[in-house]
Amino acid sequence: MKKFLLFFIMLIIGNAAIAQQYKSHTVAKGENVYRIAKRYNTTPEAIYKINPTAKDGIKEGQILAIPVTDDQEYKTHVVEKGDTVFNLSQKYNISQETIYILNPEAINGINIGQILKVGKIEKKNLTAIDGAQENKDSVLDSLKVIPEGPKIIRYITHKVKRKETLFGIAKKYNVTVEDIKKQNKRLYSEQIKKKDKIRIPVFAKESITTPVVIDSIGSRITTTTKYKIKPKETKYGIARRHGITISQLEQLNPGMDPDFPIGMEITVPTTIFVSLKDSIQPGFELYKVKPKETIFGILKRTGISSDSLFNMNPYLREGLKAGMVITIPKDTVAVDIPQGQYLDLASKLYNFKPKKVAVMLPFSLDTLNFEAIQETEEYLKNKQSLRIALDLYSGILIAVDSARTKGITTELNVYDTKKNNNREYIEKLLRENSFDSTDAVIGPLYQNNLETVAAGLKKYNTPVFSPASRKESSLYDNFFQTRPTNIMLQDKIISFVEKDSTDKNIIIIVQQGKKHEKIKEKLIAKFPGAKVARIEEGNYLYEVHLNKVLVENKPNWVFLESDDVAMLSNVIPLLSAKAESHQITLFTSDKNSAFDNDSVKNENLSKLHLHYPSVDKEFDEKEVEGKEQITPFTKRYKKEYGIDPNNWAIRGFDIAYDILMRLGSADDLYSGVSFKGTTEYVENKFNYEKKLLGGYYNNATYLIKFDDDLKLTVAEESQ
Known part of the structure; x- marks a missing residue:
């Protein structure tokens, strides 16, 4: 156990540095950046960092510098209809296990269009560029674009204010976003932050007076003409009609009045002046962007990919504004998830910017004596919160690695919250560390600490996910409850019974005492015709009283609400003895630990x-011909940590992986949780809803039932 703990502490406190090497890659027909990243075991963001122009698309024959950490390349396969892991293992002459090792995300199934690694490429005269500076520079220098355009005469230093964007700063100084990035190379891979100081180039005004060469879709414009602004026209509309971007229009007109007055004469390209409607190809239509609409919302509405949208409307890369008229496919509708199916966010990934996630859990590292092995092991046995924290964290680490194979890279920052009710210490953590650019926080474990973090990060609108507590927050809009509450679980089972209760004899058996009064009242209110069995003092049910509420001419559906082992040991055998003659089915809104007592036989249940x-499915290994078949997730976890994953480890994986998939398929988490449908992973599923007052709650629950062969199955799934 000490070895297990030290392993995590090493992960928490540091990362090993890896010497960076580069390879040159010539883009083949049909390749994209994500597939190339798969081949070289790297990420799209790493490729974009070295090849910033690749963000605008790559072409066949183009040369890219690929950052690599080893000298190995991989064969890739684009999943087609009918493909299975077994078929692919046969096609590429490798084992199914190898496919799972190379593609850990495949444990959740494979989808059409997904790119998989299907074996290593044999080295045949491959030109590897080692870490020597001259070779490294030769690859990078071959990719440099000789700058063209106006001459820079000086620079302005701009201090970034809160909520400022690169687009807004570029507009303020009458330059393009690309102009700023060229002078601040880190902005190709990083986002700007408050108080950042960036260099803004100032161009010589006379350099624009010469003819300007502007790239458009499929054309190169070399001649210009004059154009007078008409009523209700906008920069966007004029740029759109002439096949150029707003930045290109502004470059053609450096002294243009920002108020854009009617009658003002401006310079526009001559050769591609076309009617907006005439420029639309068959099968497409024009769409006017509504106020507050986002690119994410348009993608969701149309069901197309971000690449397709940007290819149809390249000027969207400069930002989306209300009133814009864009091109979309005809007859597009919102993508709904069919009943009984789950939402696959991995197929919707487009946001490959590095994610920043914080983990805040009670590791209590300051109280451990690592020199005393016996003392440490005893502490771990008795400290339940630490065991849960370590298990959650172990699952989170695998989720981060699994997301990386999808192209989602993560900066994981881990903080020790130490103990419950630790407000002053946590507030100090928030003050001394930067959270303004954090995409999500997982934890803390305890409700009081969760509220403190949510309150402290509310000013940044940073989402805070509760991994364990079932208590909701009515105070903070950035609070995400990942575990359905007891009320939701009650409503789940009651709703299930209500749907099919017409010809059933409903019976209510509830333990005496104030603790169970509310559920008893709720059941009686929902089923006014139900029969309530008489319970004696000491929570005992006589057979004669049970006989009075049972009937033989129709099914008896019995609610049993109790956490008293003695009562369950009395009632359940009585019901089991009459199960066949009276068609009895048993229900409970709370399968607590009393149901797991040895006195309560699973045979009777x-x-x-x-x-x-239930909040989650029980992790049940499959059996084939009497032999246990370990799932890929369990195999990977056991290989990594040497033990089988428990429910908390699986929960850590499911929560973190869902967060990263939502961040990768939307502009931010608030957009990511607006998808219609439910996501499901190993044991947990998620469907977030916004409360009227407060944050978000997860209303995705399972309905579990005992089968005849003592196995648990999902009876019905909440979508």
């Missing part, structure tokens, strides 16, 4: 087909 709501 199976005979009664007990139904109960």
